[in-house]
Amino acid sequence: MMEQRRLATVEKVIFLKSVDIFSHATIEELGRVAALTEDVHFEPGETIYREGEPTDAIYLILTGRVVVEGNGHVVREIREKQAFGTVAALDRNPAVHTVKAIDPVYALKLNAQDFDDILSVDFELVRAVFHALCRIIREGR
Amino acid sequence: MEALRRSLAYRETSLKELQIDYAEKGTVEAVLKTLEEKDEPSVLFGLDLMEKLDPNDIVPRLPGGLLHHSSPAVRARAIKLFATHPDATTLNEISQMLQDENKEVQAQAISAACAIFKGDAIAVVRPYLESPDSQVKRRAVECLLRHGDAVTREAALKSIRKMVNDNSAKGEQGLVEAARLMGEVYDPEFSAHLGRLIREDESLPVIRAAMAAAGMGKYPGVVRDIILRLGSNTTKAAAREALTEYGEIAVKGLRDALFDSRVSRDIRVNIPRTLSKIHSQLAMNALLGGLLEEDRSIRFKVILALEEMARRFADLKVDREIIESAIMSDALLYYRRFVIFIALFGHPERSLGHGESLLYFALTDSMDRVKERMMWLLSLIYPTKDIRRFWAGLNSGEPNKQADAIEFLDNLLTGEIKEYVFPLFSDAPQAQRFRASLDFLAMGTIDTESALRALLEQDDMWLIAATVWEIGIRGLTGFREEITKFLNSENDVLREAAELVIHRI
Numbered sequence: 189m190m191e192q193r194r195l196a197t198v199e200k201v202i203f204l205k206s207v208d209i210f211s212h213a214t215i216e217e218l219g220r221v222a223a224l225t226e227d228v229h230f231e232p233g234e235t236i237y238r239e240g241e242p243t244d245a246i247y248l249i250l251t252g253r254v255v256v257e258g259n260g261h262v263v264r265e266i267r268e269k270q271a272f273g274t275v276a277a278l279d280r281n282p283a284v285h286t287v288k289a290i291d292p293v294y295a296l297k298l299n300a301q302d303f304d305d306i307l308s309v310d311f312e313l314v315r316a317v318f319h320a321l322c323r324i325i326r327e328g329r
Numbered sequence: 330m331e332a333l334r335r336s337l338a339y340r341e342t343s344l345k346e347l348q349i350d351y352a353e354k355g356t357v358e359a360v361l362k363t364l365e366e367k368d369e370p371s372v373l374f375g376l377d378l379m380e381k382l383d384p385n386d387i388v389p390r391l392p393g394g395l396l397h398h399s400s401p402a403v404r405a406r407a408i409k410l411f412a413t414h415p416d417a418t419t420l421n422e423i424s425q426m427l428q429d430e431n432k433e434v435q436a437q438a439i440s441a442a443c444a445i446f447k448g449d450a451i452a453v454v455r456p457y458l459e460s461p462d463s464q465v466k467r468r469a470v471e472c473l474l475r476h477g478d479a480v481t482r483e484a485a486l487k488s489i490r491k492m493v494n495d496n497s498a499k500g501e502q503g504l505v506e507a508a509r510l511m512g513e514v515y516d517p518e519f520s521a522h523l524g525r526l527i528r529e530d531e532s533l534p535v536i537r538a539a540m541a542a543a544g545m546g547k548y549p550g551v552v553r554d555i556i557l558r559l560g561s562n563t564t565k566a567a568a569r570e571a572l573t574e575y576g577e578i579a580v581k582g583l584r585d586a587l588f589d590s591r592v593s594r595d596i597r598v599n600i601p602r603t604l605s606k607i608h609s610q611l612a613m614n615a616l617l618g619g620l621l622e623e624d625r626s627i628r629f630k631v632i633l634a635l636e637e638m639a640r641r642f643a644d645l646k647v648d649r650e651i652i653e654s655a656i657m658s659d660a661l662l663y664y665r666r667f668v669i670f671i672a673l674f675g676h677p678e679r680s681l682g683h684g685e686s687l688l689y690f691a692l693t694d695s696m697d698r699v700k701e702r703m704m705w706l707l708s709l710i711y712p713t714k715d716i717r718r719f720w721a722g723l724n725s726g727e728p729n730k731q732a733d734a735i736e737f738l739d740n741l742l743t744g745e746i747k748e749y750v751f752p753l754f755s756d757a758p759q760a761q762r763f764r765a766s767l768d769f770l771a772m773g774t775i776d777t778e779s780a781l782r783a784l785l786e787q788d789d790m791w792l793i794a795a796t797v798w799e800i801g802i803r804g805l806t807g808f809r810e811e812i813t814k815f816l817n818s819e820n821d822v823l824r825e826a827a828e829l830v831i832h833r834i
Contacts, residue, residue, distance in 0.1 A: 215694060
């Protein structure tokens, strides 16, 4: 299997911009977020986190798909340029679903504590994230 | 009244929420009845209310049993009230409470004795300087500083010096008490002690108490130390509160730090909101000066702070000329970005797929932010609700509402401001707006190459990095020389982008 090339910061920013919760952030803000991310890889069938367990990161899929399961049933599938783990990482409550890789998954992992730290000093990023979350709520997603 | 009494007893409501007519006889009766309750929270709540009444009326009617209540907190609060209108019984009680085994009660008894006897209490209070309890010691020092002669005051100051130099683990409470005291009693010597605690102490309660004390005592020499605490999440709120307490005295220090690029950005971003809480024209003027700030994030915070301040303190004057000048300067920035944007992305036949273009994002972000800043700035010189109405319509996503909003703005704005601002929001065809923007900037035309070169000359590192990336995507070999220069950039992102792009072109 071909190894995913490590992304340049500029590429990470372009990618982050396409993710829902960062769609309203400026590239400068996303540059600060990009600097906090790490590249991670999951094999098909690998569990990324389990229902009821604490999660400590937001994952942003670069390539591949993951499946979200609740009570043993498939809830939905998440594909590239989509994020998961956002709510659990923001409110620090245990995950309400289990997430497993379907394909080989390459993703950016953003540690929740790092994200908290940057939100606490970057007011405009907070506004951008709020803006995106409000839009998601309004659209009933 | 019974309902009020029950509400007080069960804490169904907070003291701040209550709209109480303290002069009303029934209210007084209800509160007095609350004091007969056995449980501590109800009685303390009743005592809170009692403190707001005239002591001449109320103290003689207070149940004497409060001084012997099982709760030390109640005993301590009660003696404080009794001391405001002392009689022979009270004096007797104070003497007994000075020996109370509970240190909080003892401390309040010292304060009560001092409030009643002033200089005559010194002989009784002085031995408490040696108390191992920091609360008791603080009250004794306070009494001696307020009412003692020079020799006594020196003894009290010595005691304070000892407290502030106690670095042992158990010294923390002593430092907190010493800090509180320095806020209650002003002495020029305390400025250095407070400054050192704020700068050097590792304990958060001590730092917070020292900042609160500095604000309460308005020690000018400590303002800078407090400002530097605005940069930390754990001390930011207390620092802001202390600086607000200083009022106008803190404005110069805040203004200097806001405009000083050597001061950490984490500190500077918290200054606008702090200034907005100080009810002073000087604070307002400092914020107006911040409109020239280069850091967009700080400038945006300045704008929000100005808006909040103008709403909260209607008596302060917002300098219209400065706001108009900031609006016009932002409008010109918008037009520069807009003509570049159209030159690079505006023509569908030349579109390269915006999804992958960082520069496309950077330029649209920049233009959107200018529009938003302009909305806030306009709300400082036009009725806020009109500007909000326009903005809501513009962002409604519904063509009819958007057209109405633009028409509304057309009618609202006048003069030079209209000339600068209206074209930004106009719904005229893109080609027409492009031509108008070029005319505004006194430019004949602009092509892709000159647009990219103009962007490479900006100060914004991210915009330059995005431009370099765009040049790589478009494979524009003519820019090789310019890109080579960025291979040695001190900015990591720009250098990385240049390294990747130089191989492509």
